[in-house]
Amino acid sequence: MPLYEYYCPDCKSKFELLVNHKHADDIVCMKCHSEKVRRLLSVFAAPRGNSEDYSFDDSSDGGCGCGGGSCGCH
Ligand SMILES: [Zn+2]
Incomplete structure (x- = not known):
């Protein structure tokens, strides 16, 4: 079975299933049982060029997760 990552906008948590x-x-949030969870890209074997629903808000770690500047995206 594939591993999916989900984001819950209600309690702002991510989890993998x-x-x-x-x-x-057909997934509900593991923490608050909200049905609004959004499926993010698969952690493994994310298909190239498939930008389906790639607009999730991942601002909790500064965006790209490089730690500040090293990737040149800031
Ligand atoms: Zn939740």
Whole structure:
């Protein structure tokens, strides 16, 4: 089964789950049980060029996670 990463906008938490494809869009938040969780890109084997729903807000770690400046995106 693929490992999916989910983001819950209600409690602003991320979590990962191993889920069957059939249930990949039928997930509730592990913390607050919200049904608004969004599936992020698969952690493993993310298909190239597939930008589906790549607009999640990941500002908690400064955006790119490089720690500040080393990647040149700031
Ligand atoms: Zn939640």
